[in-house]
Every structure is written in structure tokens, then in C-alpha cells.
Amino acid sequence: MPSHSVSALWNDLRNQAQHALDTEPTLATVFRQAVLDRPDFGCALAYRIGHALAENADQSHTLADRFAGIHHHAPQLAEAACSDLQAIVSRDPAFDTALEVFLFSKGFLALQAYRVGHDLQARGERLLAMFIQARCNERLGIDINPASRIGSGIMLDHGTGIVIGETAVVGDDVSILQGVTLGGTGKEGGDRHPKVRSGVMIGAGAKILGNIEIGEGAKVGAGSIVLHPVAPHTTVVGNPARQAGTPRHARPALDMDQSFDGDR
Template sequence: MFTSISQDLQAVFERDPAATSRWEVFLTYSGFHALLMHRVSHRLWRRKIPFFPRFLSQVTRWATGIEIHPGATIGRGFFIDHGMGVVIGETTEIGDFVTLFQGVTLGGTGKERGKRHPTLGNHVVVGAGAKVLGGIVIGDNVKVGANAVVLRSVPPNSTVVGNPGRVVKYDGERVPEATMDHTNIPDPIAERFEAMERELIDLRKRVDNGRD
């Protein structure tokens, strides 16, 4: 846990040019305070200690304006910038070196049980006011634009904007507007199967013509 806290502290200096000293971060950064308390409450939650993890989470919410359920799993080097209004649900899973800005919600879409909150990969950045909802997967190195509403899984190395969220950049290339919905991003495996199917159809026609 202490290693994670040290990496969280280092993440502040790497991603916030306004940070000037460790004491400043410890005393004035609400995002760091909320994350520090979550590291403790999550540890207690995993040990199945009743009541206190939720109570600690609620106290942290009152103090910082950031709500992180103690059941949420958060990786190394996590950074919440500004922080007010951030909500992270119980079954959320967050990878390493992820950044969230103020007003972000990582939430569910209904009252279902089980895995109902998003999974974020490594090096994901979620802009201010964005909503990522449901048991979807956000791939590594994804950037979610401010105020985007993301309801479907997003492939790695993408940029998502808008409501509903749509991919506008994929693997460094802009996605044409005609196919801007991330559900229409080309699937190389599906394309290979389609090519094989066309070859089989062509081969069948040749065989039939040979019989004639």
C-alpha cells in the first residue's frame, strides 16, 4: 500500500505543473486526500471488515467532494485533478497511471448486481464532466473528452468525444465522419474472415464451372 501511495504522490508532480512541494500536496490536494483514504478503506474492504470502509468513504466524500466506493480497484500512479464531483462505483477497475478530472463519473446504468461499472486500462485520461457508464472496457491509452458520455467499450489508443461518445481518433489516425461511431471501427479479424469467405465463394464457383 505504501508503494502505491508513493507512486500516487509522484503522479501529482508528473501531471500537475502547479504542484511545488510534497507538503503542499499532502495538505491541499483533495484528490490525493481522497485517494489516500481509499487505499485504506479498500484494504479494509478486502478483509471483509463491516461498516467502517463505507463510513470512511462517506467521511472522505464530505471532506473532499469525491466519492470512491471502497470496493473499487485502483492501480498505481492514479491522479484526480481538482476532483470535486468525481464518483467511482463499487465494481470499477482502474489500471495504472490513469488521470481523472473534476466531475467525472465512473458509474452503472441500472440496478443489476455483479460487474456493473467500467474497467479502465492503463494510461487513460478522462476529461472534466465525462460520464463512463456500465460494465464496459476502456482500453489502454484512451482519451475521453470533457463532458463525453461513453456507454460502449472503447478500443485502445482511441480518443472519444461527444454524447453519445464516439471515436474521433484511432491509433493516431482520425476516423472519417462516416464511420466515426466507435462501434464501426474496422475489426481486422472480422475482415480476414470476410476475405476468406469471399475466396471460398470464388473457389466454389470455379469448381461448379469446371463440372459444367
Template sequence: MMDLWNKIRTEATGIWKEPMMAGTVEAFVLDHATFEDALLYLLSYKLQDENTSQLEIMEELEKVAGQYPIIFKYALEDLETSFRRDYAQKRYADVLLFSNGFVAIQSQRFAHWYFNNGKVATAKFIQSSVLKNFGIDIHPGACLGKGLVFDHGTGIVIGETSVIEDGVFMFHNVTLGGTGKGDGDRHPKIGKNVLIGAGATLLGNIHIGEGANIAAGAMVLKDVPEGKTVAGVPAKIVGEAGQVQ
């Protein structure tokens, strides 16, 4: 963890030299000795509003992190995966400083802890703050794996009983929703290393098999087998999925 944080700090020093960037880089990277401290500062800054201060939020997040330290390991895996698989990201520091999808995922992890520990209002506050600031709506009840990438992120909606396993890459305007015909376990389950294209809609308690690809704009209403590509409205199998690198 420390090696990657040192690399991020080195990258940030280069960004610091750009006009207008010194204050941002200092506040979010250079003022912090560890990745953990930087992440807590970043999230509390992004989640604050006119009624709830950054300090109040950071103190609360620190308490959660003390009971749930693996959250930082997951965050680093998300960051590393974003750098490796999103070709627009040229530096690790860019993911930390500028990726709305990364911030949304980390915020939801904290919201999920609150949701599971009976503090539903706090969980909903985090959810609504992320929606207001980034246009990404992830229910705090959803279960997220690690090594996730929400590229661009804008317009993503993820329902309460959704499950997203490790290594999923999701583009903007994706919906993991219910059908509106029942309650309980009603949202999609996404297997490892699935790729979901922009504007895809997946509805109901369906399972998307490991390594599957969902084409942009697809409407998925049924299970998708492992390693297959589906496309269309409604979605149908059109071939084999490419190998995730």
C-alpha cells in the first residue's frame, strides 16, 4: 500500500506544477502521509453539504474505517484496476483526484456499512450526496466486490439487492433495476469480470455469468451464461466474450 501511495505522491508533485492545481493536489494528496488519510479526507470533502461539515463526516468515516479496515484494501484494488483497464487514465493520481466513479464506489462502501448496522438515514445521506454531486445512484444495500471500474459513472443506477462481484467494468448510464413486479431479492447479480456497456439496462433477479459482455444499449431480462456476449432489445447471445486482461 505504501509503495503505491508514494508513487501517487510523486505523480501529484508533477500535477502540482500545473496552473490552478497546487491547492487541489496539496489538499487531497501532498498533505497526507498515508493513502488511508487521503481517502477519508477526499470522501468527506466530496460528501459535505451546507448542513453537515467535512469535519463531522470525516470523524464518522474514521470510526467506520476503524471497524472495517479492509475498505482501504478494496479502494486500492479499485484504483489499480481503473489505472490498468481505463486507457484514459495515465496516472494513478488522476484516478484518485478526478474519477467520479471511483469516489462513488468508495462512498457506497461506507454507506453499505451504515445500512447493515442500522444507520439507514446516514447511509441514505451518503447515497443522496453522491447522486447530487456526481449523478450516480447506488443504493447502500447493494453489495460491491473489489477491483471495480465505473468509467465516467454518470447515470449509473444500482438497486438495493444488486450484487456486483470482483473485476466488473461498467460504463455510464447503466441500470441494474427491478421489474417493479415484486419486492425482496429483485435486482441483478453480476459475476466476476463482467463488462457492461453504456446505456445497458438489466432488470430483475437475473444472473450474469463470469466474464460475460453486455453490449451498449442492451435490455437484459434473463440470465446470461458465463463467457457470452449479449446484445439487443431484448438481449440475445451474439457470440463469445473477449478475454479480460
């Protein structure tokens, strides 16, 4: 996503935070520290991640400074975050504004923490990357391995209980609900996790196991156990998962329609 979109979103966030400061002064410190006192979107993200994961105030400042430096040298992190935030606003009726997502969506927060951890992992800074993963698990209940590869425009709806394994791949514009596992097969190593292509929607509690492909525009029903590849633009449900028709939309992640063909 082009950088001017990040700038536009940042301006919107600041305007919303200023308005919120006037209408809900009880949270004035939150609005100022998270948004209004920050120079740009990347620094604001760094503060949110550091503040959420730190064990104490000193560590919060140290982490925020470190993460701000990472964002400065890797502007693509803010671009992906911008796309994620816009995806949540457009798909999740529980949030009315970008500010609400930025401040209160733990799925968004965990995903941005993962993005920093992934950058660290790629540069060989494994210990801090693993610290981020562990603290997200402990504080947010979301476990994303920093070595996994995740695209942009992602929505982790609710977020609690999501597990994404080391060799998993998630394409762009994917929606994943709570309790979803993209897990391995129990092998000691190697490429052992699912490959979820763009536009896929994965319902709450679904377990997708092994190095299998979930094709573009597919839909996985809530509670399904998926052990075999799913063809593009196919709906699967059940344990074990079986085909149950085709999604009504080419990219079910975008419209979040969780009904099946038989529900018409």
C-alpha cells in the first residue's frame, strides 16, 4: 500500500483521537500517549506494542524505542498495518472507527507485534522475536510464530486462541476468527504447516493441520477439522471437513458471510 495511505490514516487517527479527547476526557491519557503524543503511525504502533507486551514501565519505554527504530528502517510494516486496520474497520461491525481498532483490537495488536517479530527473525535477532511471540501468547492469548509468513489486509476477529505455526503462510485479505489453529502434523521439522491463499475466511475454532493448501477464495466453516487440501472457491465444513458447496462471493474473507449453500 502506498505511503500516502499511511499518512492519510494517521491524520484520521489523530483527528479521531482529538475528538475523543473532547468527548471522553476520562481516557485522555490513553488518547494522548497512544496517538496524540506520537510523531507518526510507526511510532504509535511501536508504543502500543511495547506498552502491551512489557513487564514493567522501564521495559515498556525500552521496547517502544526499539520497535520505533525497526519501523523507521522498515516502513513496509506501517503500510501492512494500515491495510490490516482498514480491513478490520470494513469487515468487523463491532468497531466503528479506526481509533477503536487501534486502541482496542487485540487481534490487530498481536498481528502488528508479529510483524515486528518477523522482521527481527529475518535479521537473525531470534531472542527478541521469540520474546514477542511468548508475550503475545501470555498477554493476548494469540500465538503467531515469527517465522510464519502473513500478508496484508488481515483480520484476526476476536483473536483469542489463534495459533499460527512456524512454516504457515497466509495470503492477503484473509479473515481468521477466534480459536483457529494453522498447525503442524507432529513432524520434528520441515515444511509442516498450512498455506492459506488470498481471500480465504476461516471460521471460529477451525483446525487446519499439515502442509496443505487452502485455495484462494475458499471458506472453512466453524469447528471444521481440515486435513486435506481445499480447492479454490470451495466451502468445507465438518470433522473431518467435507465440501459443502461454494462460497457466495469470490473472496469470502471480505464479506464475512458465514452461512452455507444449504442455508439459503
